[in-house]
Amino acid sequence: MSRIDIKKTYKLFIGGQFPRSESGRTYEIKGANGKFIANPALASRKDLRDSVTAAKSALSGWSSATAFNRGQILYRIAEIMEGRRDQFVTEIIALEGGTAKAAHAQVEQAIDLWVWYAGWCDKISTIAGATNPIAGPYYNFTTPEELGVVGIISDQKVSLLGLVAAIAPVIATGNTAVVIASEKRPLSAITLGEALATSDLPAGVLNILTGKVSELAPWLASHMEIDGLDISGADSKVESELRIAGAENLKRIHRFNKSQSPQRMLAFMEAKTVWHPIGV
C-alpha cells in the first residue's frame, strides 16, 4: 500500500506566528486542474488589525536596524527560499498551471529579486539622499527614511514573483508591511511566510493574510495606522474606492508595473532634511 501524504494546514502569518483566522473561517481553493487543494484561512478584519498592530510594533526595531543588517537578512531570505525551491515550484504549478519551466523561472526570479533588493539596503540613501548647497552658514542634508507601515495588495496572478516584487522593496528600506496574498493562489505566500520565519526577519516585519481581497482591501485602505498602500494587485475597478478611503490619512498610494525598480523603494520613503548652523 502506498504511503498516505501528510497534508498541510495553511495558516496566516502574523507577528511571527502562524495563527488560524480568529474568525475560524476558511475558504476552499482549487488547483489549475479544478481539483481541491486546500482550505486556507479566510482572514477577517480583526486579523488585519492584529497584523497592523504587529507591523507597527516591529517598526522601530526594523527601521533602526543598520542597513547592513537588513541587507544580510534579505539575503538570508533568498538563501532559505533557495532551499525550498521545489516546494515553491510544486505549489505554483498546482495553482497557476503552466509548465515546470515557467514555474522554475518564476521561483528563480523571485529569489534573485531578494538578492537584488538585499544589495540596495545600504545604497538607496546614497543614491536618493543629498548634501544641499544652501546659501548660508548651515550644514544641510537630505536623507530618505522609511515611511512606516505599508499595506500591500499582492499580485493576484503571478503569486510568488508578484508578492516578492511588492514586499522586498518595502522592507528593504526599513518599513514593515501587511500583505494580502493572491486570493486564489495563496500557497506561495504562506510558504514564503515559513521561509521568512526562519530567516532572522524580526517578528511582525511582514504579516501575510490570505482571504478575500474584496473584503480586506477596504479595511487596509482606511486603517489609520497604515501609512502607505501598494495597490498593484487590486482590481482597477476598486482603485478609486481604495484611494478615497486612503485619503483620510493621506496614505501614499501607488500602483507599479515593474517588479525591479528603485522607484518601488522610493515610493514608500520620506525625504528628511536636517539643518544645522556652522560656526566656531
Added chain:
Amino acid sequence: MDKNLFEYAPAPESRALVSIKAQYGLFINGAWVEPKTKDKFATINPANEEVLSKISQASDSDVDRAVKAARAAYLKTWSKMPAKERGKYLFRIARIMQERAREFAVLETLDNGKPIRESRDVDVPLAAAHFFYHAGWADKLDYAGLGINPKPHGVVGQIIPWNFPLLMLAWKIAPALATGNTVVLKPAETTPLTALLFAEICQQAELPAGVVNIITGDGATGAALVNHPGIDKIAFTGSTEVGKLIARSIAISGKSVTLELGGKAANIVFEDAPIDEAVEGIVNGIFFNQGHVCCAGSRLIVQENIYDELLAKLKRRMSLIRVGDPLDKNTDLGAINSAAQLAKIKELSASGDTEGAFRWNPDCQLPSKGFWFAPTIFTGVTQSHRIAREEIFGPVLSVLTFRTPQEAIEKANNTPYGLSAGIWSEKGSRILWASKALKAGVIWANTFNKFDPASPFGGYKESGWGREGGRHGLAPYLKGTK
C-alpha cells in the same frame, strides 16, 4: 524695564514704490482678459482694511480658457523649445524679480500684512533665488537621477496660499517651468496682487504666451482648476482639510498631485541648549510671519529643569516684539491676514482658556483698524488640548514640558502632522538621534524657519505628499518618478 528704552521713530517704507491698478483682469495666454461673468471682489490691506484693488473672479469657463491656453503653449512652444532656452527665460524672470524686488516687497506687505522687513529680506529674495536655482536645472535634468530624458506632465494646475504669496508662487512655477510643464496658477483670494505683478514680469521677460496663466478667484475657482480634465498634475499648498478633498478628487481622475499642507511642529529645547539662542529661535519659530507658517514651531516642548529660566527669558524677549504698521521697517509682527483668520485664532485661543491652559501676552497696543493679535503663549498645555493638536496658524505658542529625551520625541510625534520640527541642544549625538526619531520632513537643529531653493521641503504623514526644492523637488513635475 524703562518702557521707552526700545522706542524708535517710525520708519515707514514708501508706498509710492508700487502702483496698484484700480482693478485687474485675468492673465491668460500672455494677455489681460476680463472674466466672463465680470465678477470682481476686493482685496484689502489687512493692516487698515483699505481696499487696494478689485480682483476678477474666474469662473469655470475662465478656468477652461486658461487651461486651453496652457495646453496650446505646451504643445506648440514650450515642449518644443530646447531646454537651454527654457532655462534662459527662468533666468530672465529671476533677474527682473531682483530688479523690481522693492516693489514686490511693498506690494506683498500691503496685500498680506507681513512686516516689510520680512517681505524685503525673506520672501522676495528667496522667490528670485528659487527662479535662479531652477533655471539652471532646465538643461540638466538628465543628470538629476530621475531617469534619462525625463518627461514633464504637460499642464500643471497650481493653487497657493496667502501666507507667502510670491514665494509660494516661485516654489510652484519655477520647478514646473524648469521641467518643461506649462502652468495655470491661482493665488489665494486675499493675496492676489504679487501674482498679478508677476504676470507683468512674464510679459517683460517675453515668456511665450500661455506658458504661465494667472487666474484669480475663491475656492470655487480652485475646485474648477483641480477638476478640469485638461490638467495633468496638481500642486497645492494649503490646509490639510482641502488637501484631503483634492486627494479624494484625484482618486477618480488619476491626476498626479503634490500637497504641502498643515503642521503642528514641535520645537524641543533640551536642558543643555544654548538658552539665549533657543529663545531667539522660539520667537522666530512662532512669530515669524505672524505665525502664518505651515512649519511654524507652534508647540514648544521644554525639558522640565530649564522651564522656569527659559520661560522668563522668553517672556522678556516677547515684550520687546514690536507689533504694528507692517510697512514700518522696525515692525516685528504685522497684521493677521484676514478677518476670517483672526476669528479662527481667537476661537482656538479661547479654547485654550476654557480647557485650562494659562494665557500670557506682553502688554502691547494693537492698532484700532485692521486685524491684529498680540504675540501669545499658553503654558500648562497638555497633549489633549486643542491648542496642542490643531493648527492655529497665528502668533500663538503652546508650551509643554518633558523629563526624558524619549518623552520629548513621543510628544513631538504625537500629531497627525509631520512637516517640521526643531531641536535645541549643544550635544551633537543627541541632535542626530532626535533628528532620526522625529517624524517630520524638515528638522531645524539650533535654528528654525530657514528656507533655501536647494533644500527640499515637505511633510510626513498628513502634512502632505512630495517635496519642493532641491533635486527632490523636481521629481513631482516629471513623469514616472516618486
